Amino acid sequence: MSKTRHRWGSAARGVPGIISEVTITGEIRGSRPRRTPPKLRVTSLEVLCVVLVVALVFQDWLVSALDAPVLRTASTVFVAVCVQALPFLVLGVLISGAIAAFVPASTLRRLLPRKTALAVPVAGVAGVALPGCECASVPVARRLMQQGVAPAVALSFLLAAPAVNPIVLVSTAVAFRDAPLMVPARFLGSLLTAVIMGWLWVRFGKAEWIAERALRRLPDRDGTSRWVVFAETARHDLVEAGGFLVLGGVFAAAFNVLVPAEWMETLGAQIVLGVLVMALLAVVLALCSEADAFVAVSMSALPLLPRLVFLVVGPAVDVKLIALQAGTFGRGFAARFAPVTFVVAIASALAAGAVFL
Amino acid sequence: MRRETQNILLVLLGGALLKLALSGTYLRYVKESLQPWLIGTGAVMILLAVFSIARDLRAGRTAEHDHEAHAHEGHEHGKSRSPWMLLLPVLAVFLISPPALGADTVNRSDRNAAQESKASNGFAPLPSDEVVPLTIGEFVTRTAWDDSGSLNDRTVRLTGFVVRKESNVYLARLTISCCAADAAPVKTLMVGQDFAGLPDDQWIEATGRVVPGSATKDNAYVPTFTVSAINPITPPEDTYEG
Numbered sequence: 001m002s003k004t005r006h007r008w009g010s011a012a013r014g015v016p017g018i019i020s021e022v023t024i025t026g027e028i029r030g031s032r033p034r035r036t037p038p039k040l041r042v043t044s045l046e047v048l049c050v051v052l053v054v055a056l057v058f059q060d061w062l063v064s065a066l067d068a069p070v071l072r073t074a075s076t077v078f079v080a081v082c083v084q085a086l087p088f089l090v091l092g093v094l095i096s097g098a099i100a101a102f103v104p105a106s107t108l109r110r111l112l113p114r115k116t117a118l119a120v121p122v123a124g125v126a127g128v129a130l131p132g133c134e135c136a137s138v139p140v141a142r143r144l145m146q147q148g149v150a151p152a153v154a155l156s157f158l159l160a161a162p163a164v165n166p167i168v169l170v171s172t173a174v175a176f177r178d179a180p181l182m183v184p185a186r187f188l189g190s191l192l193t194a195v196i197m198g199w200l201w202v203r204f205g206k207a208e209w210i211a212e213r214a215l216r217r218l219p220d221r222d223g224t225s226r227w228v229v230f231a232e233t234a235r236h237d238l239v240e241a242g243g244f245l246v247l248g249g250v251f252a253a254a255f256n257v258l259v260p261a262e263w264m265e266t267l268g269a270q271i272v273l274g275v276l277v278m279a280l281l282a283v284v285l286a287l288c289s290e291a292d293a294f295v296a297v298s299m300s301a302l303p304l305l306p307r308l309v310f311l312v313v314g315p316a317v318d319v320k321l322i323a324l325q326a327g328t329f330g331r332g333f334a335a336r337f338a339p340v341t342f343v344v345a346i347a348s349a350l351a352a353g354a355v356f357l
Numbered sequence: 358m359r360r361e362t363q364n365i366l367l368v369l370l371g372g373a374l375l376k377l378a379l380s381g382t383y384l385r386y387v388k389e390s391l392q393p394w395l396i397g398t399g400a401v402m403i404l405l406a407v408f409s410i411a412r413d414l415r416a417g418r419t420a421e422h423d424h425e426a427h428a429h430e431g432h433e434h435g436k437s438r439s440p441w442m443l444l445l446p447v448l449a450v451f452l453i454s455p456p457a458l459g460a461d462t463v464n465r466s467d468r469n470a471a472q473e474s475k476a477s478n479g480f481a482p483l484p485s486d487e488v489v490p491l492t493i494g495e496f497v498t499r500t501a502w503d504d505s506g507s508l509n510d511r512t513v514r515l516t517g518f519v520v521r522k523e524s525n526v527y528l529a530r531l532t533i534s535c536c537a538a539d540a541a542p543v544k545t546l547m548v549g550q551d552f553a554g555l556p557d558d559q560w561i562e563a564t565g566r567v568v569p570g571s572a573t574k575d576n577a578y579v580p581t582f583t584v585s586a587i588n589p590i591t592p593p594e595d596t597y598e599g
Contacts, residue, residue, distance in 0.1 A: 246442040
């Protein structure tokens with residue numbers, strides 16, 4: 001027994017970070033005096049193995065436990081939300097990694113107007129260039145902050161990108177063939193939301209609301225190749241944000257089967273209630289911004305204005321996005337940012353509706 | 358969570374996406390057009406993980422001296438618990454493999470995916486075959502909005518699954534525009550036969566004729582379909598319409 005331990009101990013020294021936490025022997029304690037408790041540490045690696053084995057053993061039981069229609073529907077929607085969003089998240093983390101590795105902070109500073117209040121609308125319009133849904137823009141916005149872009153500017157990019165890009169506008173135009181004014185209305189409503197939120201952050205926002213880890217500068221590349229920075233940044237962002245995306249998928253699937261669809265039909269007539277209900281639905285359904293127009297157009301019992309609210313609120317704030325933001329920028333940030341965005345998005349949609357509809 | 362565990366999770370998740378995309382099961386969850394994206398995403402995840410594993414192994418062999426730095430990094434990564442959530446889709450895909458949406462979803466929603474806007478493009482004449490195969494979406498749209506009555510007295514064949522609500526039996530399909538979360542149903546009420554032997558979610562080909570003018574605003578544009586023959590079939594690979 002002591003022999004095996006000895007081998008483990010020296011292996012742990014040889015491959016740092018891989019099994020150094022498996023056993024704490026005298027030798028390791030010698031080199032790292034801080035870790036005193038001489039007990040066997042269970043690491044995530046062992047936990048993962050146990051979870052996988054248990055899941056395999058109980059597979060039949062799991063499958064039969066999920067064999068109720070509601071649970072089947074919910075699990076399908078859960079997998080669908082994850083599968084649909086992951087490509088966009090990967091696109092986002094690749095862009096984020098590329099910014100970290102190849103775009104020096106000075107270039108970004110040169111590209112944006114020096115005054116933050118002016119840079120906010122510029123960032124909002126720049127959202128046109130990122131053709132993805134909201135999952136892609138969160139890691140990119142965070143990377144922009146780390147590279148020294150003012151948080152207000154990065155946040156208005158975060159809100160604008162999923163809603164004003166060409167793919168979303170074209171799919172809105174296709175869905176609303178009979179009401180082409182929905183397209184400019186949506187564009188204006190979403191851009192207003194992004195810019196107003198940016199300005200609000202300039203005026204009231206505090207840097208300490210954002211988790212320190214999100215703003216921490218990357219350590220200087222002391223000789224590491226750019227490609228290593230690129231791959232490591234992308235990998236780290238993917239693992240962190242991916243977990244929260246999955247959490248958002250769980251909520252979206254739960255709401256998908258729990259929110260009764262009759263709500264919309266019965267409340268359609270009352271415009272004030274209709275606006276509120278559609279805004280809430282946009283938050284809980286967490287649809288991809290490239291698909292929400294098709295859902296909105298099929299709610300034909302409703303007037304256009306509540307449906308516009310649905311389209312403007314959805315890409316700016318929904319459960320999937322709140323989970324991603326909480327994970328990326330911290331819970332304190334999400335708890336303040338999401339409710340304010342919700343209110344601002346409704347107001348912007350109503351303003352845009354007043355102009356176009 | 359430790360780096361090594363994160364990398365294993367990434368490989369598993371990338372593998373799950375590749376399995377969905379290459380086996381065709383992805384059609385239960387998303388549109389066909391997403392397939393190349395899923396393959397790319399799965400490949401990128403696995404590449405990122407393998408790259409990181411390879412770096413760790415190399416660093417472990419060559420750099421015994423910066424043990425402390427690496428131990429510190431490992432410790433720091435240990436704080437975050439969120440990556441554990443990545444295990445959920447992995448388990449769902451490999452162990453449970455949820456089915457395509459069906460009758461339960463149709464009965465959850467009063468929405469109708471068939472849209473009036475399609476009518477403004479005008480309706481192409483139907484082929485002159487004796488039995489015209491139609492999608493349920495087109496069947497509903499033509500019944501509701503084609504004033505020329507192109508469906509009247511025509512025998513059509515519809516493919517879909519059986520949905521029961523109260524005492525009514527419907528033939529339905531779901532349409533998705535991005536993923537299964539935005540699924541919306543199209544359906545038609547079946548009459549003229551004894552449907553007692555057909556369970557929910559049974560896929561059938563039904564041949565019959567529309568009751569002209571039966572899709573109105575009052576019944577949310579659900580037409581009535583007088584069925585003359587029913588043929589149970591195995592579900593198609595892509596169960597969604599449109």
